[in-house]
Amino acid sequence: MFLVxxxxxxxxxxxxxxxxxxxxxxxxxxxxxxxxxxxEPIYARFVQDVRTNGLDVSGISSFNLDEYVGLSATHEQSxxxxxxxxxxxxxxxxxxxLHLPNGLATEQEQHCQQYxxxxxxSGGVALQLLGVGTNGxxxxxxxxxxxxxxxxxxxxxxxxxxxxxxxxxxxDEVPASAIxxxxxxxxxxxxxxxxxTGEHKARTMLNYQQGGIxxxxxxxxxxxxxxxxxxxxxxxxxxx
Ligand code: GLP
Numbered sequence: 001m002f003l004v005x006x007x008x009x010x011x012x013x014x015x016x017x018x019x020x021x022x023x024x025x026x027x028x029x030x031x032x033x034x035x036x037x038x039x040e041p042i043y044a045r046f047v048q049d050v051r052t053n054g055l056d057v058s059g060i061s062s063f064n065l066d067e068y069v070g071l072s073a074t075h076e077q078s079x080x081x082x083x084x085x086x087x088x089x090x091x092x093x094x095x096x097x098l099h100l101p102n103g104l105a106t107e108q109e110q111h112c113q114q115y116x117x118x119x120x121x122s123g124g125v126a127l128q129l130l131g132v133g134t135n136g137x138x139x140x141x142x143x144x145x146x147x148x149x150x151x152x153x154x155x156x157x158x159x160x161x162x163x164x165x166x167x168x169x170x171x172d173e174v175p176a177s178a179i180x181x182x183x184x185x186x187x188x189x190x191x192x193x194x195x196x197t198g199e200h201k202a203r204t205m206l207n208y209q210q211g212g213i214x215x216x217x218x219x220x221x222x223x224x225x226x227x228x229x230x231x232x233x234x235x236x237x238x239x240x
Pocket of ligand 1: 034035036037038039065066130131132133138139140160164
């Protein structure tokens with residue numbers, strides 16, 4: 001289902017309300033979290049609203065979608081750093097309940113298996129926040145990733161490395177690989193909110209609307225999920 005909003009601030013207000021409703025209903029809920037520029041206004045609004053409303057977030061668990069391989073949690077471009085900066089350090093969460101893949105794991109395969117198992121053992125994700133890459137990737141599930149995939153190590157596509165290079169000093173510094181939740185892990189969430197903003201994603205959305213369900217556009221897997229909401233700003237919806 002497409003929901004079109006005037007701008008990213010309106011999407012952030014909508015999702016902040018939805019997140020707070022979930023937490024009020026179940027103060028121990030598990031959330032699936034995402035990074036990227038798209039998520040920044042959402043976390044900012046949520047932090048502001050939780051403070052205003054005095055909501056208790058200390059029982060919340062979370063699993064992030066992905067992390068770069070080779071970056072420590074203190075590296076400024078790691079997703080662990082991003083999450084602390086935009087959300088985890090802003091509210092009184094219980095840090096032991098907040099999970100990201102470990103980009104420095106030495107036993108990567110074992111780490112990936114444990115990550116997917118921990119998501120399942122948490123009782124399942126109540127709401128998964130998702131962004132999308134211009135090539136249709138979700139998390140770091142690049143084109144061609146099987147829909148039955150669980151957490152795995154992935155080589156990043158050239159397109160994704162170029163898109164993400166704006167956060168690094170040079171292209172050479174952009175990691176070549178990442179650990180990502182698989183598409184099956186993402187689809188196991190009870191509710192999914194895909195957020196797409198900006199004119200540069202308009203064609204990506206047109207491809208979604210016109211295409212079928214294909215691993216070549218990983219986010220078309222969401223068409224198989226009955227409780228997915230696609231929240232767009234007017235720029236991202238401009239070709240629909
Ligand atoms: C990265 C992340 C994705 C994210 C995408 C889009 O590749 N791994 O999870 O959805 O970027 O990011 P942005 O929101 O900055 O466009």
